[in-house]
Amino acid sequence: MANGTSVPMQTPRHLPVMWKEVMDGLHVKPDGRYLDGTFGRGGHARGLLEALGPDGHLLLMDKDPEAIAHAREHFAGDTRVALYHGSFAEMAGWPEAQRGLDGVLFDLGVSSPQLDVAERGFSFRQDGPLDMRMDTTRGQSAADWLAQASEKDIAEVLWLYGEEKASRKIARVLVAKRSETPFTRTAQLAECIAGVVGRFDAKIHPATRSFQAIRIFINRELDDLQTGLQAAHDLLKHGGRLAVISFHSLEDRIVKQFIARHAKAPAGNRRMPEAPAFHASLKDVGGAAKADAAEVAANPRARSAVLRVAEKAGAA
Structure with missing residues (x-):
């Protein structure tokens, strides 16, 4: 693999969400330069690398040091691959990306390996340390934040990012209980939230929105x-x-509005001065796509996935 002409990879046995739709949407050119900003465990990356020829390049990013370690073990021997430990928000400062890109993929949200390992603290279904950091090398853990955040701040976070209707009540109880026993475990937090919210919706765990x-x-x-x-x-x-895969409405709304802002002229207002001529810099490709019934049956996580694809427009 060191010469960049690796044996073609097989389609992953356990496909990541909307694998075929992503590959079709990115329309990979063999000699192109592509960036996977959320490597995870490399399901989409394998598809991209398989489609690339010896002159292609694949740039891999992830906040999670475990994901980057996996990428280094399985991909770094290929000279077409470059790695970066950090958020895709930092791509503009990465020289490898500054050379220009033929495609970018974001597969948002928490990855299956992060959810499945209780020690990462993402799951309310498994007891583990209350961490929740994708990048365990930096930043504040969920336990540290809950130990000092104000009742108002906790309620605001639960409402803005989880659309939790009982946000104020949950925040009030969390602040009262932490003075007795700090929240350090996921099961401890989930049980407390369940006690506040109750189990009126059997399909959704009462802590789902708060954990999100x-x-x-x-x-x-x-x-x-x-x-x-x-x-x-x-x-x-x-x-x-x-290409961006979202898993809840907050993410998808941001992506949808971003594409629309660059693809469609804003509505005019006859009471305002005439706006400068609008030049679209993106073209919406296909709108919102969802996983088909067969994929959802095989992978329930795909149920809430929404894929949006846009193409860079404007003068060459």
């Missing part, structure tokens, strides 16, 4: 998404493709 909200806040996921989308837009070459 705290995770998004701790990892700055929506802020990074905004920054990463703009960086991808700026670094894409003419005709390059941006």
Whole structure:
């Protein structure tokens, strides 16, 4: 593999979400330069690398040091591959990305390995340390934040990032109980939230929205998404493709609005001065796509996935 002409890889046995749709959407050119900003365990990356020829390049990024260690073990022997430990929000500062990109992929949210390992602290279904950091080498853990955040701040996070209707009540109880026993375990937090919310919806665990909200806040996921989308837009070459998989409405709304802002002229207002001529810099490719029934049956995580693809427009 050292010469960059590795044996073609087989389609992953356990496909990542919307694998075929992503490959089709990115429309990979054999000699292109592509960036996977959320490597995870490399399911999409393998597809990209398989489609690339010896002159192609694949740039891999991930916040999670375990994901980067996996990438280094399985991909770093290929001279077509470059690695970066950090958020895709940092891509504009990476010299490898500054050379221009033919495609960018973001597979948002928490990865299956992160959810499945209790010690990472993402799951309310398994007891583990209350961490929730995608990058365990930096930043504040969920336990540290909950130990000192104000009741108002906790309620705001639960409402803004989890759309939790009982956000104020949960925050009030969390602040009261932490003075007796600090929250350090996922099961401890989940049980407390369940006691406040109750189990009126059997399909959704009562701690689902709160865990989502705290995770998004701790990892700055929506802020990074905004920054990463703009960086991808700026670094894409003419005709390059941006593909983003979202798993909840907050993410998808940001992606949808970003594409629309660059693809459609804003509505006019006859009471305002005439706006400068609008020049689209993106073209929406296909709108919102969802996994088909067969994929959802094989992988329930795909149920909430939404894929949006855009192409860089404008003068070559």
